[in-house]
Amino acid sequence: MKSIARALISVSDKIGIVAFARQLQAWGVEILSTGGTAQLLHKHNIRTMEVSTYTGFPEMMGGRIKTLHPKIHGGILGRREIDANIMAKHNIAPIDLVAVNLYPFQQTVAKPDCDLAAAIENIDIGGPTLLRAAAKNHAAVTVIVNPEDYEKVLGEMEVNHGALSSATRFELAVKSFEHTARYDAAIANYLGALTPNDEKSIFPHSYNVQFTKKQAMRYGENPHQRAAFYVEQAPPAGTIATAQQLQGKTLSFNNIADTDAALACVKAFHEGPACVIVKHANPCGVAMGTDLQDAYERAYAADPISAFGGIIAFNQPLDPATAKAIIERQFAEVIIAPAVTITAQEVLTSKPNIRVLACGEWPSQAAASWDYKRIVGGLLLQDQDIGTVPLEALRTVTERSPTPQELKDLLFAWHVVKFVKSNAIVYAKNGQTIGIGAGQTSRVMSSQIAGLKAKEAGFSTQNAVLASDAFFPFRDGLEAAAKAGIRAVIQPGGSRRDEEVIAAANEWGMTMLFTGMRHFRH
Numbered sequence: 269m270k271s272i273a274r275a276l277i278s279v280s281d282k283i284g285i286v287a288f289a290r291q292l293q294a295w296g297v298e299i300l301s302t303g304g305t306a307q308l309l310h311k312h313n314i315r316t317m318e319v320s321t322y323t324g325f326p327e328m329m330g331g332r333i334k335t336l337h338p339k340i341h342g343g344i345l346g347r348r349e350i351d352a353n354i355m356a357k358h359n360i361a362p363i364d365l366v367a368v369n370l371y372p373f374q375q376t377v378a379k380p381d382c383d384l385a386a387a388i389e390n391i392d393i394g395g396p397t398l399l400r401a402a403a404k405n406h407a408a409v410t411v412i413v414n415p416e417d418y419e420k421v422l423g424e425m426e427v428n429h430g431a432l433s434s435a436t437r438f439e440l441a442v443k444s445f446e447h448t449a450r451y452d453a454a455i456a457n458y459l460g461a462l463t464p465n466d467e468k469s470i471f472p473h474s475y476n477v478q479f480t481k482k483q484a485m486r487y488g489e490n491p492h493q494r495a496a497f498y499v500e501q502a503p504p505a506g507t508i509a510t511a512q513q514l515q516g517k518t519l520s521f522n523n524i525a526d527t528d529a530a531l532a533c534v535k536a537f538h539e540g541p542a543c544v545i546v547k548h549a550n551p552c553g554v555a556m557g558t559d560l561q562d563a564y565e566r567a568y569a570a571d572p573i574s575a576f577g578g579i580i581a582f583n584q585p586l587d588p589a590t591a592k593a594i595i596e597r598q599f600a601e602v603i604i605a606p607a608v609t610i611t612a613q614e615v616l617t618s619k620p621n622i623r624v625l626a627c628g629e630w631p632s633q634a635a636a637s638w639d640y641k642r643i644v645g646g647l648l649l650q651d652q653d654i655g656t657v658p659l660e661a662l663r664t665v666t667e668r669s670p671t672p673q674e675l676k677d678l679l680f681a682w683h684v685v686k687f688v689k690s691n692a693i694v695y696a697k698n699g700q701t702i703g704i705g706a707g708q709t710s711r712v713m714s715s716q717i718a719g720l721k722a723k724e725a726g727f728s729t730q731n732a733v734l735a736s737d738a739f740f741p742f743r744d745g746l747e748a749a750a751k752a753g754i755r756a757v758i759q760p761g762g763s764r765r766d767e768e769v770i771a772a773a774n775e776w777g778m779t780m781l782f783t784g785m786r787h788f789r790h
């Protein structure tokens with residue numbers, strides 16, 4: 269391994285650069301740097317030669333030209349053996365280390381007052397060129413794009429007498445290409461979302477994103493499908509993407525998808541302990557409780573048959589009593605909560621296969637983000653369904669208004685139905701689902717299934733409430749529910765036959781609320 273003799277430093281984010289350069293200098297590394305970086309290093313008594321002095325060419329055009337010179341790029345890209353003669357002929361010295369980070373394009377365009385001119389000036393050209401050149405020639409050159417890597421590089425140089433292993437150089441080169449790909453993607457997304465009049469539209473001309481592999485998997489949705497788990501660059505807190513696994517077998521593809529669904533549903537409950545049990549991405553039991561154990565017992569009781577092998581999510585830290593209740597009662601694939609107390613963790617160690625995850629607290633209002641659906645040959649992009657209906661926007665459309673208890677249960681059922689695959693019908697009573705009809709091709713069938721589930725779990729549907737994710741297209745679905753004893757309904761409304769459905773509700777003495785918001789989920 270050849271030790272590093274010459275480094276080029278050109279950084280916008282100057283964090284950690286002084287300490288890094290000082291150590292390089294201490295080991296006798298010659299340092300070249302661009303204007304602002306050189307100024308900072310000089311201020312800290314670190315010897316450095318400005319790139320403009322080295323090339324004999326001034327920085328110009330407001331910084332658009334700084335390092336774009338054959339003496340720089342030849343020094344980085346030159347193949348140390350093959351190109352030795354040509355390098356010598358043109359007086360090009362090899363550059364062995366490149367530390368560069370780029371103009372803050374993403375931060376600039378995120379500012380509300382950013383205009384096109386500011387965005388354009390923050391497109392770094394020389395920086396990515398340096399990074400790409402150094403990464404391409406990683407056989408001879410070390411490239412650092414992330415200040416977090418300064419320490420690692422210095423550490424390895426210390427051990428290896430000023431050199432870096434080829435494995436580290438390769439790893440850093442991959443990081444560098446990932447970084448420039450992300451950077452260019454951000455530029456393409458931003459510019460691609462501008463109309464010819466520079467007005468910003470929501471959707472760019474091409475949609476470019478980068479996800480990073482978090483976990484390899486044995487298989488995907490089925491054993492013959494290969495799979496891996498990728499996460500966003502900065503995933504939101506309180507998600508499966510950021511969750512810490514405290515024990516248990518490796519998460520599978522279906523575990524991750526189902527846990528995501530369970531978490532999404534349990535996050536809908538802000539007041540009081542709640543538990544959601546999910547099977548195949550559908551909630552099968554959801555309940556509020558006086559405490560977390562009570563919430564779990566009630567969620568389990570909602571559909572004990574389906575709960576077997578389920579994913580259990582909580583909206584409050586998991587305590588030992590609840591942990592004990594779970595392991596004594598059922599086989600579970602995954603348990604997830606914002607936190608898991610130490611004593612609860614101790615309880616769960618007796619079932620070492622159960623995957624237990626702590627995902628941390630989540631913000632009360634989810635940040636807006638995109639939702640994707642892959643189709644063969646394309647991608648559907650939409651807002652995440654984070655829409656909620658404020659209480660004052662609910663409209664009572666029947667002669668009878670809901671009682672306070674009915675209203676409570678209707679809101680509870682409405683929170684749940686949004687997370688059930690369409691056509692979705694939820695029967696609920698006293699803050700507990702008693703029957704969930706999911707994924708049917710007709711709404712009336714979902715309603716019948718919800719009734720059957722309630723019966724199977726031993727619940728009476730008399731005076732229960734019903735939530736429907738979309739309007740009832742005909743009066744039959746509503747009447748089927750009425751016959752089962754349902755006395756209160758919440759649904760978006762908006763059907764051509766709303767009047768017929770309302771008339772049916774009135775005939776049966778029901779109360780019905782319209783939300784004006786539909787929650788299809790496929």
Ligand SMILES: NC(=O)c1ncn([C@@H]2O[C@H](COP(=O)(O)O)[C@@H](O)[C@H]2O)c1NC=O
Binds near residue numbers: 305
């Ligand atoms: N134009 C160039 O030749 C060029 N070479 C390097 N840069 C960038 O200039 C910045 C550092 O500038 P300074 O050292 O002057 O603060 C770095 O973000 C680096 O990526 C350049 N600037 C933009 O393209």
